[in-house]
Amino acid sequence: MASESSYHIYPIRHHGPGSARSLERALSAAPPEVLLIEGPSDADALLPFLNDPALTPPVALMAHVQGHPERAVFYPLAEFSPEFVAIRWALGRGIPVAFMDLPAAVTLAQREQEAEASEKADPDVESPDSTQPEESETAPDELRSDPLAALARAAGYPDFERWWDQLVEARSDDAAVFDAVAEVMTAVRETEETQERDLLREAHMRQRIREAQKGGQSLAVVCGAWHTPALTAEVLSCEKKADAALLKSLPRAKIGLTLVPWTHGRLTASSGYGAGVTSPGWCAHLFNTSQHVSASWLIRSARLLREAKLDASSAQVIDATRLAETLASLRGLGLPGLHELTDATRAVFAWESDLPLRLISEQLIVGETLGEVPSGVPSVPLAQDLAAQQKRLRLKVEATARELILDLREDGGLERSQLLHRLNLLGIPWGVAAHISGAGTFKEGWTLRWEPEFSVRVVEASLHGNTLVRAANTVASSRARRAKHLGELSELLEVTRLSNLPDAARLTLGILDTRAADADVSELLGALPPLARLARYGDVRTRNGDDAAPIFRTLVLRAGAGLPNAAQTLSDEAAESLQRIIAAADGAVRLLDDEQASTDWRSALQALDQTEQIHPLLHGDAVRRLRDGGALDEAEVQARVVFALAPGGPVTAVSAWLDGFLGEQGGALLHDAALLTLLDAWVSTLDPDAFETVLPPLRRSLSRLEAAERRRIGEDLRGLERQQVVRDVNDELGMLVIPVGLRLLGLTP
Structure with a gap:
């Protein structure tokens, strides 16, 4: 001193x-x-x-x-x-x-x-x-x-x-x-x-x-x-x-x-903090433990492993403690340190897997502890509003990831969902949407994890308003005015409805309706999926504001009118891009199940089918969708397949048509024996050079099927060969066994 x-x-x-x-x-x-x-x-x-x-x-x-x-x-x-x-x-x-x-x-x-x-x-x-x-x-x-x-x-x-x-x-x-x-x-x-x-x-x-x-x-x-x-x-x-x-x-x-919560992870030197330590969790253990430091650390490690359903017995704790002390003695140290304890843990608890060490490293050595600050700490009004809502909705701020499933039919679940959507709109992804199994649209899955930098983003978002509702409304309205594509507007409209921001939703819908008049076909089609989800499932979230179904019908009508022209004289890459957009739009129409929109969309696909100069990939795709929707019967479909596979056409065009017709799942070959027969006959007529050209796209189409489904198609093709062999029989030889059979049955003397 x-x-x-x-x-x-x-x-x-x-x-x-x-x-x-x-x-x-x-x-x-x-x-x-x-x-x-x-x-x-x-x-x-x-x-x-x-x-x-x-x-x-x-x-x-x-x-x-x-x-x-x-x-x-x-x-x-x-x-x-x-x-x-x-x-x-x-x-x-x-x-x-x-x-x-x-x-x-x-x-x-x-x-x-x-x-x-x-x-x-x-x-x-x-x-x-x-x-x-x-x-x-x-x-x-x-x-x-x-x-x-x-x-x-x-x-x-x-x-x-x-x-x-x-x-x-x-x-x-x-x-x-x-x-x-x-x-x-x-x-x-x-x-x-x-x-x-x-x-x-x-x-x-x-x-x-x-x-x-x-x-x-x-x-x-x-x-x-x-x-x-x-x-x-x-x-x-x-x-x-x-x-x-x-x-x-x-x-x-x-x-x-102000004061903001921090985490142990941000105290580590590996996080970029120059004065950081290697193991904050270990430092906290040393600070709070005055006696039996090694034994108590290994006891905590064993408890953590048992909670994770891993083997960790009292005998192993004793063995690990003795081993750590022996290692310290061999290394000339008076007491075991973290290195000795980690080596002992690896030898005793983790001899067949590195999972125990990963758990101990994440939850003990670093230990994602998140601090808390008192309510009276000076902060921006938006942070105060967020803290009040977190407390009212009983959403605990934690540094570790936590799964949350919300029932949107309940007021509490609905308000929590709206809060998380508003924060995401403000660039504060405290909650990340997670997939949940089961039917129905009244449930939402989230993964919650608070990061220290979110405190900075809350302050940044306070420039847009003093409450979450005002700030989110301002950000959404600004994004709507700056949006360059209809897809951005339709996605934003969905977000504003999920966030329960009716003012921003009405503004976005109005801008979307205005810009739709000058948009191209790809933009119009790309805007359909979010609108369909919104119109289909909005009632579950007690939506307010205008209905999205009318604008959806308008976009379908406008897109359908321009689709045949947009599908002509396209390169292979452009055709593939448009096919993906058409697939998403088709799914949106089927999801909404609106009679007028479905009729207009079917008319667009029929116009696409009847246009001569469109890319074969898009033609085959249109035929399949019309077939699946019942607009073409089996005879009409077979006629189109026969025409597409007719000899003399470019092999690449035929393979592209097949790629579009078989679709993402390729299920048509599983359920249509006549189509499989036509395809088999076409492939059999190809010369070696043409076969090598068509093989890659054909394999790509069939690779979408599961292994069992491909095996079934192979068996069906072998069945076609057997049927051909059976047809070539000698009738005279076959008749010779009939008298013998009748005599064996006792029908003739």
Whole structure:
């Protein structure tokens, strides 16, 4: 501990449970009258909320530019973070506590300047991800970002916490530990160049320390170990004028500050957080477990495996504990660390599968814990409205994925569905639609998982309105006006109905009706599926507003009138694209089952069948759909097949026609023996070169069938060959057995 009579520095490792325990003991042993913590100095107003019983870490201080919430920085805090422990220690005892690092307003303003300069230098460079937390140790190498972990590795310990426990926690004098860390950091910084941003941050910290010293009270400073040599009393004295000049005229942005829930996953170094740890769940375990650390960890692991229906007995826990202790001894460690426990777990629990290790890694080593913030934390009105609805509808915010099935016939299920659809419309995919089995349209399946960046998106969405309904209405209306295609409008119309946004739905429907007059055939057909779903199933969701069926009929009529012309003189690729659109439109017409729309669609397909210059793929597709719809009888279908397979036609055209006629399922060959006979006869007449040309598309069509169905067709074809052989019989020889048969039956003497 570097000290003067009333000034103490406590160098810590960010998010280090060992540092947190030692810091709490040191503060209790020598309580200061004022406590300064490394953190954005303009966030002091949020400090009281960190001691609120309703707050559950991990959380993050969030600072964002007002009017541009996507420009944000985060300062995460976990229950095992020394800064968080020190803040709660001070607030619980009524000791004044404040942040001392560079204000977030300055950090954001500097980022804006850097982004503008980078964009001018290289316009193609992407802006950094605003959801990444602000690094408390901003340095390009590991020594600066986590100097204590680097010291642990230099001492031969792969696990920093085990090194800290071995050399620090076993001691009774925590003050000596901090003094030793400060001495080591001083030696390290003599050989390392300090970055410009670190110099600026440390100058601001020194200024805050000087301001706190004016009251003559005893002062304690908690900072990252890297900054310790720059905050000593000697440096405070000699850098006073230089600090004032360095901090003069710093840019500042107008910002908003709040607390948002955070997750253990976002505390990991692998998430991009420079001051992150490898295993937040393990750190939390170390912080909350004072005795039998290894045994209790393996007990938790076994309990988790048993919940997942995997073998994990008490005997295995004992064996794994002994193995971990033996590994630690062989590796020269006083206590087993996470590496030893993981190796023991792999040997005892996961000898035949890697599933146990994956479960333990996801749910224990990282541990997707999601924090909670008190209701009184300053936030935008939209966030308050969302929190109120989540509470009213009993939708718990969790970091782990949770399946949810809603019954839309119930008020609660319907309101939950509308909330999730509105959030998706606002770009906040808390719920992702999931497939559910069973018939009926009154159920919806969702997978819920809250991510920390959703807090940023809520702030961004607040620009559109102070409530979810207003914000969603504004976003939907804006998207409707900007939509370039009818398909976008019809999909948006479906979303607005699912979200129960009648104003936006009416606007979207009006724009859709207006633009339909100038749309091409592909656009008109592409807009049909969402409209059909909406008109067919809207009543289940208590829809309001205009009926979508009339506009659906109008689109079918207009598309049908232009379809024959649109199908002519197309390339193979364009024909395949149009066939997919026609298939979706045909399914939409059958789904809605509207008499007028069905009649108009049948007329369009008949016109397509009678047009001579259309692509053969589309012609075959039209014949199949007319056959399935009962518009063509078997004789008419066979006549068209015979004409399409007539000798002398281009083989590629015939194969394309067959591809369209057989369709996606190819079921016509299973149920139509006459068609199978015609196809077999046509293939038999092909010369070798023509057969090689037609084989790939024919195989593609038949590959859509299941193996059993293809086998059945093969057996049917062999049956056709047997029938041909049976037809070539000698009648005279056959008559010779008749007298013998009659005599055996006793019918003749």
